[in-house]
Amino acid sequence: MRSVTGVSLAAACITLLAALAASPAAHAQIDPAGNWTPRFDEDANERIPGGEIGDYLGYPLNDAGRARSDAWDAALMELPENQCRSHGSDYGWRAPSLVRIWTDIDRETQQVIAYHTHMSAYGAEQTIWMDGRPHPPEYARHTWAGFATGAWDGDSLVITTTHLKENWLGLTGLPRSDQATARVHLMRHGNYLTVAVIIYDPVYFSEPFIRTVDFIYNAQQQMAPWPCESVDEVDRPPGVVPHHLPGTNAFLNEFPAKYGIPPQATRDGALTMYPEYVLRLKTLPKLPRPVKPAPAAPR
Amino acid sequence: MALCLAALASPAQGAKPASPAAPSPPAHDYSKDEVHVLPVQGNIFMLVGAGGNITVQAGDQGVLLVDTGVAPMSEKVLAAIRSISTRPLRYIINTHVHADHTGGNATIAKAGMTIAGGNVVGDIGASASNQAAVIAYQSVLDRMSAPTSGGERATAQDSWPTETFTTPERHIFFNGEGVQMIHVPAAHTDGDTLVFFRRSDVISTGDLFVTTSYPIVDLSRGGNIQGVLAGLNKIIDLAIPAELQEGGTLIIPGHGRLCDVADVVFYQEMVTIVRDRVQDLINKHQTLEQVKAARPTLDYDPRYGATSGFWTTDKFVEAVYKSLSEKH
Numbered sequence: 360m361r362s363v364t365g366v367s368l369a370a371a372c373i374t375l376l377a378a379l380a381a382s383p384a385a386h387a388q389i390d391p392a393g394n395w396t397p398r399f400d401e402d403a404n405e406r407i408p409g410g411e412i413g414d415y416l417g418y419p420l421n422d423a424g425r426a427r428s429d430a431w432d433a434a435l436m437e438l439p440e441n442q443c444r445s446h447g448s449d450y451g452w453r454a455p456s457l458v459r460i461w462t463d464i465d466r467e468t469q470q471v472i473a474y475h476t477h478m479s480a481y482g483a484e485q486t487i488w489m490d491g492r493p494h495p496p497e498y499a500r501h502t503w504a505g506f507a508t509g510a511w512d513g514d515s516l517v518i519t520t521t522h523l524k525e526n527w528l529g530l531t532g533l534p535r536s537d538q539a540t541a542r543v544h545l546m547r548h549g550n551y552l553t554v555a556v557i558i559y560d561p562v563y564f565s566e567p568f569i570r571t572v573d574f575i576y577n578a579q580q581q582m583a584p585w586p587c588e589s590v591d592e593v594d595r596p597p598g599v600v601p602h603h604l605p606g607t608n609a610f611l612n613e614f615p616a617k618y619g620i621p622p623q624a625t626r627d628g629a630l631t632m633y634p635e636y637v638l639r640l641k642t643l644p645k646l647p648r649p650v651k652p653a654p655a656a657p658r
Numbered sequence: 659m660a661l662c663l664a665a666l667a668s669p670a671q672g673a674k675p676a677s678p679a680a681p682s683p684p685a686h687d688y689s690k691d692e693v694h695v696l697p698v699q700g701n702i703f704m705l706v707g708a709g710g711n712i713t714v715q716a717g718d719q720g721v722l723l724v725d726t727g728v729a730p731m732s733e734k735v736l737a738a739i740r741s742i743s744t745r746p747l748r749y750i751i752n753t754h755v756h757a758d759h760t761g762g763n764a765t766i767a768k769a770g771m772t773i774a775g776g777n778v779v780g781d782i783g784a785s786a787s788n789q790a791a792v793i794a795y796q797s798v799l800d801r802m803s804a805p806t807s808g809g810e811r812a813t814a815q816d817s818w819p820t821e822t823f824t825t826p827e828r829h830i831f832f833n834g835e836g837v838q839m840i841h842v843p844a845a846h847t848d849g850d851t852l853v854f855f856r857r858s859d860v861i862s863t864g865d866l867f868v869t870t871s872y873p874i875v876d877l878s879r880g881g882n883i884q885g886v887l888a889g890l891n892k893i894i895d896l897a898i899p900a901e902l903q904e905g906g907t908l909i910i911p912g913h914g915r916l917c918d919v920a921d922v923v924f925y926q927e928m929v930t931i932v933r934d935r936v937q938d939l940i941n942k943h944q945t946l947e948q949v950k951a952a953r954p955t956l957d958y959d960p961r962y963g964a965t966s967g968f969w970t971t972d973k974f975v976e977a978v979y980k981s982l983s984e985k986h
Contacts, residue, residue, distance in 0.1 A: 426957035430931065440894060440923045445902040481902055498696060498706045498915045502904055524904070525924050536961055537924075562960040587902065598891045600930040604938055605952075 389514045389547045392474070395458040395574035402572075407455045409530030413611040416620075419629035424534055424563035429608050431532025434601035439589035445481040445503040447526035449541035452554045452572050456480035457582050474509060474516070482585035487518050494521050501537055518543040528558075528568070536562035550576035565629045616646040688730040693738040696916060698908055700858025701833050703742050708735050709758035710912050713862040715855060716743035717833025721770075723750045723790075724853045724862040724910075726762030735762055736769055746771045749832065751839060752794035752819060753864025753912065754847045755801045755879065763817040767792050793828065794819035795841050797849035801879060840896075842866060842889040846873070846912075848880025850889065854896055861893055862910045867922055869914025872955070872962045873929055874969050875977035883933055883981035890926040894919055928958050936978045946979050 399406060415428060435441060446454055457479040463472045474487040485504040494506050505523035509516050518541075525537040539560035546553045552574040559567050615622040621643030630636050696704045698713075705712040708727030712735060715722040721743050727735050739747065747770030752760050770790025799822045802813045828839040835857030842850045846865045853862040865874055866889040875881040897907035897919035909917045935954035944952070955963060955971055963971040 423957045423960045443903045500916045524920060600927045602931050
């Protein structure tokens, strides 16, 4: 008489092997879909109120990028044509912004056709195509979100974005050109999502630029809409573009003076991305600290 | 039709003095080039690869083109148009005089037709209806027909505009929408026209706006950086974006990718800033060489600059300097 236990065990093994063979890659992909709330740590000041004018530390800006940043005037954002500009899809992850990620799934094959992201800041959305379609030709439109395709690298979803409009690296005019491409890695660990954004900009960077941010899953997250209308905030003649002429931006030395950092450190570009820069830092002259005004005499 | 009769029957008023031939594009082997068709929106398509960008408006009434590209690509342009519509080509609008935008006029116009009838055909001959109408600002015809030192005309007669205008705007209604031609004085040249397709919500700018270089200011043909800025500001005024300042009115530049108003704003900001810097240096009595040495375009050079070819950074700075100091 055959062993019932042995036959059942063999059948179970065959069934399990067949199931695994039917979906060979599925178990290696960790779906990032869901509602995600950003975490702010040492980067809170730079990501929420925004960095300080002239703070170029840790950015691989070349001469053109620094010159462009030096000329930036915050009043540029008052112009009606700039008031409703959105973050680029590369910067949006860093904003004080809730994120929702969802999927389009082909009913027949149950394959993911696309991921979508919606960010509460500006209501910005991006579609990440997962179906292998090619990127558009160079003469197609650029958008704030760009054109994105995704592919799995083990557990990580890697998003490649081209056709980005010109935009910013930070909130104080640090530029990112329309020739840049971005590679974003979404790495989910249970209820935590780490997002690594790598930007390749041949116009303003001397080397690739990488930053990471973290999110926590939030099943109760609610997002507000972001309606935006441009208005005339300042009575300004048409065609005027606020900017600082070369050598006239008096705000550039405020940051290094305030924090006791050599001003040359804000001009050293990619060198400041690496820990060994501290050796050079020790050799550079500093500005005097600003003098705090004396407290008012008691009445 | 009255304008057509006037242009054919009498010499151009106030004909410009003989000017050098329109700048030819650098020597190039076009045999391997392709014309690509990009649907834009509404009735509008963009053809890329034949020199300057070409706009195609296609509908039940026929086809209207804005510009015709370079002459060697004409057959490929016609093939691309036929892939969009087999209706007759009725109108060509030239945005300005340069050969990379008007070079195809002769061949492509002949492939079209003008609906004419009654005594007009009898007076001017049936041949008047055997080509598409070619519309341009008056100075385009003046420059294309100007005699050269060798006694020849600057360009062959069959490439000339057949209808011209001297008013600030010219309007036609075609394929269910108003087509608004807006002259921008003394900009890229002295004969620039923006073309606004009002229902399709698309603006063809000619070389008033490009994404591939600094603005080309043809001083010898009446161009001026202030006019370029006026043209860019006019485009920004006309265009209405959709949400988040993108989409909405789409803009077909003279060269480069399809754009919307946000792209024009970035470009206008760049041109304004460079203009302001050069003006500041002129106010400090700096010479042209001193201005060039100051590198007023440093932050934009990696994106728009060039050190060789037809339009270099130095030529741009010189054009801005001369525009502002009126020393041509």
